Amino acid sequence: QSQEFSQVRIDYQAALYALVEDGTKMVCTGRMHTDRVCRFESLCYSTEAEEFVFFQSNSSFMLPSLGSRRFQPALLDLSSVDDHNTQYFNFVELPAAALKFMPKPVFVPDVALIMNRFNPDNLMHVFHDDLLPIFYTMQQFPDLDLESRLFFMEGWGEGSHFDLYKLMSNKQPLFKEQLKNLGRLLCFTKSYVGLTKITTWYQYGFVQPQGPKANILVSGNEIRHFTKFILGKLNISSDDSTSDDYIVLFSRTMDRLIVNEAELLLALAQEFQMKTITVSLEDHTFVDIVRLVSNASMLVSMHGAQLALSLFLPKGAAVVELFPYGVNPHHYTPYKTLATLPGMELQYVAWQNKDVANTIAYPERSWEQGGIIHLDASEQERIMKSKEVPRHLCCRNPEWLFRIYQDTKVDVSSLIQSIRSVIKTKPGSRKQKWANGIYPGKVRESRCQASSSEASGTKLSVSWQIPWNLKYLKVRDVKYEVWLQEQGENTYMPYILSYQNHTFSENIKPSTTYLVWIRCIFNKTLLGPFADVLMCKT
Numbered sequence: 001q002s003q004e005f006s007q008v009r010i011d012y013q014a015a016l017y018a019l020v021e022d023g024t025k026m027v028c029t030g031r032m033h034t035d036r037v038c039r040f041e042s043l044c045y046s047t048e049a050e051e052f053v054f055f056q057s058n059s060s061f062m063l064p065s066l067g068s069r070r071f072q073p074a075l076l077d078l079s080s081v082d083d084h085n086t087q088y089f090n091f092v093e094l095p096a097a098a099l100k101f102m103p104k105p106v107f108v109p110d111v112a113l114i115m116n117r118f119n120p121d122n123l124m125h126v127f128h129d130d131l132l133p134i135f136y137t138m139q140q141f142p143d144l145d146l147e148s149r150l151f152f153m154e155g156w157g158e159g160s161h162f163d164l165y166k167l168m169s170n171k172q173p174l175f176k177e178q179l180k181n182l183g184r185l186l187c188f189t190k191s192y193v194g195l196t197k198i199t200t201w202y203q204y205g206f207v208q209p210q211g212p213k214a215n216i217l218v219s220g221n222e223i224r225h226f227t228k229f230i231l232g233k234l235n236i237s238s239d240d241s242t243s244d245d246y247i248v249l250f251s252r253t254m255d256r257l258i259v260n261e262a263e264l265l266l267a268l269a270q271e272f273q274m275k276t277i278t279v280s281l282e283d284h285t286f287v288d289i290v291r292l293v294s295n296a297s298m299l300v301s302m303h304g305a306q307l308a309l310s311l312f313l314p315k316g317a318a319v320v321e322l323f324p325y326g327v328n329p330h331h332y333t334p335y336k337t338l339a340t341l342p343g344m345e346l347q348y349v350a351w352q353n354k355d356v357a358n359t360i361a362y363p364e365r366s367w368e369q370g371g372i373i374h375l376d377a378s379e380q381e382r383i384m385k386s387k388e389v390p391r392h393l394c395c396r397n398p399e400w401l402f403r404i405y406q407d408t409k410v411d412v413s414s415l416i417q418s419i420r421s422v423i424k425t426k427p428g429s430r431k432q433k434w435a436n437g438i439y440p441g442k443v444r445e446s447r448c449q450a451s452s453s454e455a456s457g458t459k460l461s462v463s464w465q466i467p468w469n470l471k472y473l474k475v476r477d478v479k480y481e482v483w484l485q486e487q488g489e490n491t492y493m494p495y496i497l498s499y500q501n502h503t504f505s506e507n508i509k510p511s512t513t514y515l516v517w518i519r520c521i522f523n524k525t526l527l528g529p530f531a532d533v534l535m536c537k538t
């Protein structure tokens with residue numbers, strides 16, 4: 001019946017018997033619908049009802065067991081975008097006995113990852129919302145390997161970047177629309193539903209103006225592990241250090257143009273004494289662009305989704321993001337946040353057109369392309385006069401769209417100045433070998449001893465041993481931070497010390513209990529954990 005799955009033989013009668021007997025089983029990770037991914041056995045999907053079905057039997061289980069809280073507002077988010085009300089997942093329940101009266105199920109033998117893509121036509125969304133989360137959801141659950149299959153339930157077609165999604169597993173992804181052709185009732189033998197959000201760094205402004213996520217949990221290391229996987233799949237050999245240094249100007253050809261690209265190219269080439277190449281999604285294949293970007297010293301581009309490809313820049317490279325007139329770079333930072341993630345090791349420069357004479361606006365375009373003639377005359381006038389788009393929510397703010405879709409004549413000397421203010425050395429050169437980022441363990445065997453005498457007053461001697469992991473490491477700079485806190489007080493006296501013991505004599509009171517907190521610090525910035533607090537009586 002289903003050609004898609006015919007290559008794998010399954011014992012249909014046995015599978016059907018098991019479904020009727022055992023029903024559906026679910027165990028999820030995560031405490032909230034926004035951080036949940038669920039694993040199912042025998043989750044089914046009615047293509048007629050467009051509903052997932054949980055078949056209840058004596059062997060079923062459902063964890064978390066939420067009761068009707070499962071609908072408040074949903075069991076989980078199907079996309080990696082937090083709590084978006086178009087992306088909720090739930091299922092309806094039926095007794096397994098109801099299968100007798102239902103269409104014959106078609107079993108999906110592949111391990112399935114069931115999810116929504118958020119905006120498959122936009123490259124930034126493709127990487128940030130879908131590909132990275134898919135990659136790390138698959139890392140999280142070992143049976144989601146290259147033989148598993150992606151199911152896209154958001155209801156869109158392939159989109160402009162389907163080739164990229166196809167890299168994630170050896171099996172062709174399937175769309176909601178295609179499921180109808182497979183059968184009326186599909187049953188996924190083993191499936192995972194939802195995506196990890198642990199790799200996302202940006203929120204798009206649905207409930208508060210856009211900006212970096214409050215609690216970013218990804219570093220450049222994980223990003224680069226992902227890009228290495230993609231480069232491998234695209235057969236691009238990374239780190240081609242033999243070739244000459246060059247700058248990539250990533251241009252847009254439809255809108256948000258740089259109208260003096262030739263002048264800009266020349267100026268960049270001259271200033272940095274490097275070859276300069278222009279690429280665009282319209283004129284180059286994706287593979288060619290990624291190959292070029294992955295060895296570039298600098299990537300220059302207007303703000304826009306194409307800048308997501310700075311993911312592929314080598315360490316040490318520079319990202320130069322250009323903003324049209326009226327668009328404050330500090331308010332739109334998806335690419336800045338990416339470039340400055342710890343361990344990305346990219347340099348970041350923002351430049352904004354401040355000269356209204358150098359902007360080309362399009363008030364007559366459609367509203368999606370930033371047109372404003374559909375607005376009241378007074379509102380149009382206010383927007384035309386405004387020097388900066390005020391903070392706003394996603395996604396249809398007309399003033400934002402008007403400004404972001406302007407073309408720009410880049411004032412080359414002011415741009416070079418902006419770049420030079422950040423990039424002092426040759427772009428692309430890795431100025432320092434990055435600290436390896438290993439944190440100290442707790443200091444060990446900490447002790448304290450009080451003494452007092454008429455002559456010298458009260459003293460407190462504290463000593464400790466180095467953290468256990470230090471003896472296996474070469475660390476340039478090892479320091480210890482010690483806090484002395486009088487019991488019952490909120491404040492403490494902090495000290496930074498170089499040795500493993502110290503005698504404190506200033507401001508030490510007699511007959512007082514001190515709490516002593518000690519931690520180790522590597523290379524000034526890598527703060528270790530505090531050891532168990534010491535109680536010291538003078």
Ligand code: UDP
Nearest residue numbers: 121122123124252253254255281304305306
């Ligand atoms: N795009 C492009 N060339 C253009 C305009 C857009 O390749 O001249 C791409 C862009 O990189 C993105 C998609 O089309 O992947 C949607 O662009 P849009 O302007 O809607 O989004 P933005 O780039 O502002 O995120």
